[in-house]
Amino acid sequence: MTERAPLEARAPWIELRTTADDWRSASPQLLENMLGQLHLIRAFEEVVLELAGEGLVHGPAHSSIGQEGGAVGSIISLGTKDAINGSHRGHHQFLAKVINHVSAGKLDVNALVTPALQEVLQKTLAEILGLAQGYCSGRGGSMHLQYFEAGALGTNAIVGGGVPLAAGNAWAQRKALTDNITVSYFGDGAVNIGSVLETMNLAAAWKLPLAFFIENNLYAVSTHVSEVTAEPRLSGRALGFGIPSWKVDGMDPLAVHLAMKEAESHMRTGKGPVVIEADVYRYFHQNGPFPGSAFGYRTKEEEAQWRERDPLLRVANEMIALGLIDQAGVDSVREQALAANRLAATALLEANPDAPGKRRIKPELWPDASFVNVGVRGDTSELNGARTLEPLKDSGPKTNMKFVDAVAGVIDAAMESDNRVVVLGEDIHRLNGGTNGATKGLSKKYPDRVLGTPISENAFAGLGGGMALDGRFRPIVEFMYPDFMWVAADQVFNQIGKARHMFGGQNPVPLVLRTKVAIGSGYGSQHLMDPAGIFATSPGWRIVAASTPAEYIGLMNAALALQDPVLVLEHVDLYQDLGDVPENDFGYQIPFGKANIRREGKDATVLTYLSMVKHSLTAVEQTGLDAEVIDLRWLDRASIDWTTIETSIKKTNNVLIVEQGALGTSYGGWLADEIHRRYFDWLDQPVQRVSGGEASPSISKVLERAAYAGVEEIVAGIARVKAGFGGTR
Numbered sequence: 001m002t003e004r005a006p007l008e009a010r011a012p013w014i015e016l017r018t019t020a021d022d023w024r025s026a027s028p029q030l031l032e033n034m035l036g037q038l039h040l041i042r043a044f045e046e047v048v049l050e051l052a053g054e055g056l057v058h059g060p061a062h063s064s065i066g067q068e069g070g071a072v073g074s075i076i077s078l079g080t081k082d083a084i085n086g087s088h089r090g091h092h093q094f095l096a097k098v099i100n101h102v103s104a105g106k107l108d109v110n111a112l113v114t115p116a117l118q119e120v121l122q123k124t125l126a127e128i129l130g131l132a133q134g135y136c137s138g139r140g141g142s143m144h145l146q147y148f149e150a151g152a153l154g155t156n157a158i159v160g161g162g163v164p165l166a167a168g169n170a171w172a173q174r175k176a177l178t179d180n181i182t183v184s185y186f187g188d189g190a191v192n193i194g195s196v197l198e199t200m201n202l203a204a205a206w207k208l209p210l211a212f213f214i215e216n217n218l219y220a221v222s223t224h225v226s227e228v229t230a231e232p233r234l235s236g237r238a239l240g241f242g243i244p245s246w247k248v249d250g251m252d253p254l255a256v257h258l259a260m261k262e263a264e265s266h267m268r269t270g271k272g273p274v275v276i277e278a279d280v281y282r283y284f285h286q287n288g289p290f291p292g293s294a295f296g297y298r299t300k301e302e303e304a305q306w307r308e309r310d311p312l313l314r315v316a317n318e319m320i321a322l323g324l325i326d327q328a329g330v331d332s333v334r335e336q337a338l339a340a341n342r343l344a345a346t347a348l349l350e351a352n353p354d355a356p357g358k359r360r361i362k363p364e365l366w367p368d369a370s371f372v373n374v375g376v377r378g379d380t381s382e383l384n385g386a387r388t389l390e391p392l393k394d395s396g397p398k399t400n401m402k403f404v405d406a407v408a409g410v411i412d413a414a415m416e417s418d419n420r421v422v423v424l425g426e427d428i429h430r431l432n433g434g435t436n437g438a439t440k441g442l443s444k445k446y447p448d449r450v451l452g453t454p455i456s457e458n459a460f461a462g463l464g465g466g467m468a469l470d471g472r473f474r475p476i477v478e479f480m481y482p483d484f485m486w487v488a489a490d491q492v493f494n495q496i497g498k499a500r501h502m503f504g505g506q507n508p509v510p511l512v513l514r515t516k517v518a519i520g521s522g523y524g525s526q527h528l529m530d531p532a533g534i535f536a537t538s539p540g541w542r543i544v545a546a547s548t549p550a551e552y553i554g555l556m557n558a559a560l561a562l563q564d565p566v567l568v569l570e571h572v573d574l575y576q577d578l579g580d581v582p583e584n585d586f587g588y589q590i591p592f593g594k595a596n597i598r599r600e601g602k603d604a605t606v607l608t609y610l611s612m613v614k615h616s617l618t619a620v621e622q623t624g625l626d627a628e629v630i631d632l633r634w635l636d637r638a639s640i641d642w643t644t645i646e647t648s649i650k651k652t653n654n655v656l657i658v659e660q661g662a663l664g665t666s667y668g669g670w671l672a673d674e675i676h677r678r679y680f681d682w683l684d685q686p687v688q689r690v691s692g693g694e695a696s697p698s699i700s701k702v703l704e705r706a707a708y709a710g711v712e713e714i715v716a717g718i719a720r721v722k723a724g725f726g727g728t729r
């Protein structure tokens with residue numbers, strides 16, 4: 001007979017409800033703070049909806065009206081150094097956190113709005129309207145509210161997208177030996193997305209002080225939670241990851257506060273993450289000033305029932321019952337909150353001269369259109385004064401070293417000299433340096449800064465992004481193969497690449513992402529891409545690619561010094577190559593934005609990078625063409641060396657771009673386009689290109705070789721260039 005024993009989850013899962021005793025024991029100041037915050041936030045969003053109704057809010061305005069209790073209850077006890085982030089519906093969390101910050105956790109209901117608070121309301125409203133005086137200079141708007149100094153890390157328009165970033169912040173909180181915590185807010189809809197679930201696993205495995213705060217308002221746009229999951233008690237998700245979790249009535253801010261206090265003591269004492277699910281309700285539709293019932297997915301009766309349990313009413317009534325305030329006092333709080341928010345709006349609006357009776361945004365408050373591209377990346381001033389070296393031209397003493405040892409060596413040196421440097425990726429802590437030996441020796445020397453991750457590229461890339469945004473640590477993230485960037489695409493491109501610009505251009509994102517191109521290794525269709533083209537056409541990223549060990553050292557050092565995300569490309573074909581590197585020197589940088597002319601010539605300019613540099617040199621020698629071979633080294637559009645390229649093109653008047661990978665996602669596409677635009681008059685023929693074919697390389701050796709470009713294809717490319725010379729040479 002089979003034996004069957006019931007198993008129990010390791011972590012507790014409880015529902016917390018308040019009693020009359022809890023209200024009696026709550027400190028009057030706490031309740032006063034709650035009442036003040038709830039009213040300030042409610043009135044703020046009412047004004048936002050008013051403006052949305054007048055057509056003054058460009059884009060969506062997702063109000064949280066009705067569900068303020070979750071944010072206020074959970075944030076009210078947090079300090080400035082505790083951090084939060086949130087989703088597209090984040091006005092309430094942002095305001096609660098910033099109000100805490102500027103009021104030092106103490107509101108006076110008789111004089112609710114201090115000048116500092118008035119400024120908060122105005123700057124937040126200005127941001128939502130897209131105005132220059134907003135917290136993110138108008139770049140972020142309603143869905144990207146960030147005020148770092150207040151511990152508001154930034155809200156996020158990708159459902160679940162902020163959660164991995166919060167994990168990075170939580171990692172930094174703990175690693176910096178603080179007991180500060182990080183809270184990530186998201187909705188019921190986000191509970192079903194990979195970013196959240198991957199991060200729950202990672203945070204639990206690494207015991208991060210991170211609260212996953214679910215605002216369960218029952219609807220994702222118009223889809224009811226019960227339609228999309230078989231377990232609509234969403235805090236139950238935590239059990240699968242060994243995370244303790246609380247379910248609480250979010251219309252009762254004190255209940256949320258008490259649950260949070262329990263959760264805080266868990267997190268602050270190093271026990272790891274928590275999940276809190278607050279049942280809340282948004283009175284309005286997904287965005288805009290109409291109720292959800294107007295769109296037919298829920299009833300007016302349901303809305304009325306939830307409104308009866310309004311969190312503002314709840315706190316006011318409990319306080320009245322306790323004799324802490326009377327109705328006139330509550331009315332005064334409401335009036336003060338409304339007046340302050342109206343005043344904030346008035347400061348930003350004026351009568352519209354073209355539409356009598358209507359308002360418009362004061363024209364002088366818009367950002368200048370010339371601000372559009374400022375801060376896509378930083379200004380590189382952080383590299384000023386760095387020691388640079390051109391190691392292939394340097395005549396100092398040299399050591400012969402394998403490329404892969406240069407990778408491990410320079411990371412080792414960086415970790416030795418800067419204990420902010422942290423390395424993370426799959427298996428990098430084992431196998432004598434990961435799958436290729438590129439992190440050899442590091443886990444022994446720096447066991448707490450070499451982090452072997454779960455197979456969760458989206459979560460651990462985002463965690464690196466969160467560390468970078470936080471700034472206390474310098475992550476080097478490894479993707480075992482470049483194609484895995486698609487798995488992590490949200491964090492890589494929507495979050496890490498866009499963060500600086502989206503939040504106003506000031507927030508550095510110093511993250512290094514290493515990956516190896518493995519074309520030729522037989523790993524097939526899903527492992528063998530060259531990602532340079534995708535990164536080059538995505539905002540925010542810088543890209544470096546070394547063709548020799550000595551240049552790798554200098555490029556990695558520059559990448560680590562930069563305040564931007566930098567993709568550091570490697571190639572399996574290069575790992576075993578030997579090259580001379582400066583003796584006992586892992587500390588120099590390759591000059592920023594400088595290509596390297598590897599062969600001077602006058603007949604054609606060959607632009608290439610990574611392993612294709614050596615193949616191009618071979619091909620040029622085979623053909624006898626007097627070509628100038630330029631190793632680009634810096635590949636992104638902001639760092640590429642136009643001076644060297646231009647000088648060469650003006651000399652040769654012919655260009656061949658050489659890359660190894662597939663045609664569709666190729667790097668050369670944008671570069672050829674740019675060269676045509678910049679140097680059309682100097683070109684004797686269209687830019688010629690060598691790349692792989694349309695197919696991603698297959699596992700079959702023959703088909704793989706047919707799919708990518710090598711020496712033969714470069715020779716053929718050179719022949720095409722020669723054919724284009726015409727009769728003059």
Ligand SMILES: Cc1ncc(C[n+]2csc(CCOP(=O)(O)OP(=O)(O)O)c2C)c(N)n1
Nearest residue numbers: 089157158159187188189190217219220221
């Ligand atoms: C990855 C992603 N998918 C879809 C959307 C479009 N979208 C924006 S908000 C939303 C609903 C989110 O619901 P929930 O997570 O419950 O948050 P709520 O709006 O209820 O606060 C959707 C589908 C998005 N922004 N991101």
